[in-house]
Amino acid sequence: MPDLPASHRLRTGRYAEPNRIYLLTANTLDREPVFADVALGRLVVQQFRRAQTIGMASSLAWVVMPDHFHWLVELENCSLRRLMRETKSLATREVNLSSGRNGSLWQQGFHDRALRREDDLVKMARYVVANPLRARLVESLGDYPLWDAIWV
Template sequence: MPELSASHRLRIGRYAEQNRIYLLTANTLGREPVFKDYTLGRMVVHQFKQAQSEGFADSLAWVVMPDHFHWLVQLQKGSLGQLMCQAKSLSTRSINSASGRTGSLWQQSFHDHALRQEESLVRVARYVVANPLRAGLVEKLGDYPLWDAIWV
């Protein structure tokens, strides 16, 4: 049997369930800090909002870090793969157009974690939005421009 790459092993057994809450994470290619540029980060945020307005997922909390994002969603329709493919491909297109970049922006796959009943939704949301504090990018959460949560 041929050896599978890490990205292919991630997809084995991936199952998406409607109305389930997932924490999704995607990294930029080579962990390049593309989103140090606030306007480029806003283009990723636009894709989160677009996915919600089209009924694919309800965004509960998110943060766009310089080289990755965390997105806490409640999946409404489609699969996680479809949701992430759309968000990553559309954001790549708009960011490349705006910045003069070409080629891939994101690493091929993504990480997903389905929240279990015993996990605290608020605890996970706090983890997501506190990323800039833990990374030392800001001293107060309100100083970081690329995050949101439905509880604020």
């Protein structure tokens, strides 16, 4: 493989398929813990909900961690690239307006993993939302405010 920047390597071979389930991950720039401020994390959640409302993707589970998010989605009427570009762009705008920040919020690119319907989606959702427990941010998942799953 040629020596490409990480953001380009993430795109190599990427193919988005409608009605496919994906686990998406995006990191803040320099892994800055921006969403340790829960109010700013809720602005990311608003973008997840927006994407669902306008039919881009159905959210199955998500968690917003201090410096990244995981989002389990079923892709609907858009590409992964568009879904993530709009979600990250609109979240950046809202976070910057609310916090007085300016400039980039996210690292370039994102990570995606396509899942098969035979995969245990409930198990994957549990893995996603248990992130704060594994990171030892809370002792009980109910104590963490920035997560959701359709199976809960």
